[in-house]
Amino acid sequence: MTRETLRSAARASAPTFSPLYRQIKDFLIGCLERGEWRPGDVIPSEGELAQRFNVSQGTVRKAIDEMAAENLLVRRQGKGTFVSTHSDPRAYYRFLRLMPNDGIAVPSVSEPFYCQVVDAPPEVAAVFGLAPGGAVVHIKRLLRFGGEKVVFDQIFLQAEFFPGLTLELLRAGERSLYSLLESDFGVRMISAEEHLRAVAADEECAALLGVQCGEPLLLVERTAYTYGNRPVEWRKGLYCTRNHYYRNELG
Template identity: 50%
Template sequence: MTDLNGTGKTNEDNASSIALAPPSFSPLYRQIKGLLLQKLEAGQWQPGEAIPSEMDLSQQLRVSQGTVRKAIDELAAENLLIRKQGKGTFVATHSERHVQYRFLRLRPDAGGLDEEGPAQRHILFCKRIRASAELGAQIGLRSGDAIIHIRRTLSMQSTPAVLEDIWLPGHAFKGITAEQITHYQGPTYALLEKEFGVRMVRAVEKLKAILPPDAEAAQLLHVDSTTPLLSVERVTYTYNDTPMELRRGLYRTDTHHYLNELN
């Protein structure tokens, strides 16, 4: 038969090669992990709620208990599930104390978080605006889409330590107000989880040392224009790597440091 493609093979030969190409392989436990992630994303199990036992899941999904255990182990390592000895496995929530500080890496040079107490939030504004092309691109929005812009300071023992600008997709956080954020007693991520059903599960950060970018930032942080600050830019994701927050923070490091544990 005539060679129609210049490769020395007929069309039938190429079709046969394509048909025989091996499919991409995914271990069974990874497939089960994907199914469990779908259930989490769909809200079948709410934050703080216990999921079915490994035995029940293995029966439902018709796989071995060991396969289910391996899938759950990975989800627990990613802080999406929490194992509690003698109680079962639960959907992680930002209301849990040990999860509350997962994304807040600023630590006092002297003493610990318990001695210092929680940060005091001061919301400077919370307003609904139109996304610029640059901002929108980082959280999956188009230029002109609605976006929530929050500016706040975090103070440690009444001294301003962090100035943050936070941008959230307008469609996911309709009705959020400065009063709501101010009066909520727990972490902001717990508020977003509880009131809007959006759970932040992963973040990517970029850090660099800078000087205060303008007089307003220096004034809000009670520093002068020559004080070095740590600039932290974070994009935070919910399930399926969907970006849900852009956050840019300026950190004072004269009495605090940024702690990152690697394992």
């Protein structure tokens, strides 16, 4: 693809001018979405990409810098630039921000106990843009930290993206949920939006988490998006914060 082709495509798709590096970035994201480079793959060097697009290496570098800042790519000194993957241990805490009070992070253990294709509840259908009664995969699971039951998750996934997802598959191996969805179904979670509020434990979650009915819990509602800003997951997590806190970094 030449510089003029990139500019023509940008003019055709958007009424406003887009900087050249942003056009390169959009094209690279398209390559990721189409599977030209899979999660964990090394991408061509900046010099090779500059030659491919007939632009300066600095233009390519600026595009890659933005993609690295957005966790789409990972630079590794002396090795190259790689497509980000949920299988990378360094990505583990990007979407799970719960920490023990002593600040020493420990991996969580997922215990899924329900997985069925169901009609989408109204709030889930609205998030996904589905017609009433559209199909979603409903998952229920517990997360343990150091043996302690800390999170009760109810997860909804757009069924069309995850055919054949079963409870047995969720229970197999020690992969994170996002790693499984990425490797087995080709769907990578790129970004997420969360809403947090305090709620009182009802009978179901009190029994599952081993707390008293009415005990305060942290409710975390998350919508996760794949390429193209498409929502593919909505979840409602109830967090017991007796020995843990929700950690976020600003700035």
